[in-house]
Amino acid sequence: MKSERNARKTVSRAPTLEDVARAAGLSPMTVSRALNTPNIVRPATVAKVMEAVKVTGYIPNLLAGSLASRRSKLIAVVVPQINNNMFVDTVQSLSDELAVRGYHLLLCVAGYSHESETDIVSTLLSRRPDGIVLTGIHHNTELKKAIINTGLPVVEIWDLTPTPIDMLVGFSHEKIGNAIGEYLLNKGHRRFGFIWTDDKRAMLRKKGVLDVLNRQGDCQWQDALVPLPATMALGRSGLGALLKSGQTFDAIICSSDTLAQGAIFEAQTHQLRVPQDIAVMGFGDLDFAACNIPAITTVNIDRWKIGKDAATLLADKIEGVPVEEGIVDIGFTLMERESA
Incomplete structure (x- = not known):
């Protein structure tokens, strides 16, 4: 019974730096250097230490090392x-x-x-x-x-x-907004709907769009604010709310590609062709944007x-x-x- 208890204690004890040193046939100081500053230790020695670490299952005490190195x-x-x-x-x-x-x-x-x-x-x-x-x-x-x-x-x-x-x-989110506004104006659009989330970065982009539209002078727009996080369902409900207002729109500008995808689905349920009847613009160039039908016009961020x-x-x-x-x-x- 005593030998079984000792065996259990041996199995449950966490491997130590000394265990690694014994397995590698090196001094504890050499093992410590190989683990903490491998660049000043011979590659063959580092390899021997790492093999011993693997064999013993040793896990370095990173907290202790950080106290010494302040890292x-x-x-x-x-x-x-x-x-x-x-x-x-x-x-x-x-x-x-x-x-x-x-x-x-x-x-x-x-x-x-x-x-x-x-x-x-x-x-x-x-x-x-x-x-x-x-x-x-x-x-x-x-x-x-x-x-x-x-x-x-x-x-x-x-x-x-x-x-x-x-x-x-x-x-710059404002410059992105400027670019979106100028692009859609150059396409001849003048009546806009915004499906937008209420976060600061999105609002900066919207400000950039509106700065351009205001300079044009003959534009109309209406908002559909949606909560965070953006989802396709919110894109659908956002466009649904805009269409129920009785206004007509040339283009829908969305604060994300996810909302834009939802808006496209909702437009199709209303027998609206995208972009012939209503254009839809997104933001982010998410993975699905180029594969969507129709492919989503958007802004790519690396x-x-x-x-x-x-x-x-x-x-x-x-x-x-x-x-x-x-x-x-x-x-x-x-x-x-x-x-x-």
Whole structure:
């Protein structure tokens, strides 16, 4: 019985650095160097240590290592939602690029509430991340103060301003709105319906559209505001509400491709041809946009580049590499397709 208890204790005990050293036939100090600073250890020795780690099932104590190096190897990323590819692609790109640099992503979904974002970031800061990625540039004063006081590198994404908290990778929503307005006016449209979500970035795009329409002077428009997150069902109900108003429309401008797809479906149920009877414009160039029938005219944002550039900026600054340009405008491309 005693031998069985001892065996159970041996099985349940977590492998230690000393266990790895014995398995590798090396000193604990050499094993520690191979795990924490492999660049100064011979490759053959590192390989031997990693094989011993695999055999013993040893899991390094990253917290202990971070206390010594003041590095957690964690990057906190806060996004409003991940239920569409708009943010998913950027998060995946961030994760891939950070992994190459030896960092891991700690993802949180904050919704569109400033209070929720502040609470989440406060919790993340207690985990001592090496850097933070925030979505957008509109944050409350309490959050900005907390981040600035930590001195951590920060990258804001999906927006543009000359005065970010620290660094920024994004694009101008107002310029996108301008481009949409000019494009549709050049197509001869003058009566517009908006199917729009009430978030700051979407509203900036709408402002950009309206600035162009107001300069034209002979345009009419009507709104159908829908809640977040955007869905095809909301696109359908949004167009349904616009059509019930009794107004006639040349073009429907949607704050996302998802809403645009729903609007196209709803137009078809009313025997309206897209774009012959009514044009539909989206935003985001999501994966289905080019494959839809009709293919959706939209605005392409290089979501992967946002993630890649944000990860590079953060990793460089954490590691002391000079950051020559802390504000990156990735621009946008208007994708002319069949729907408008």
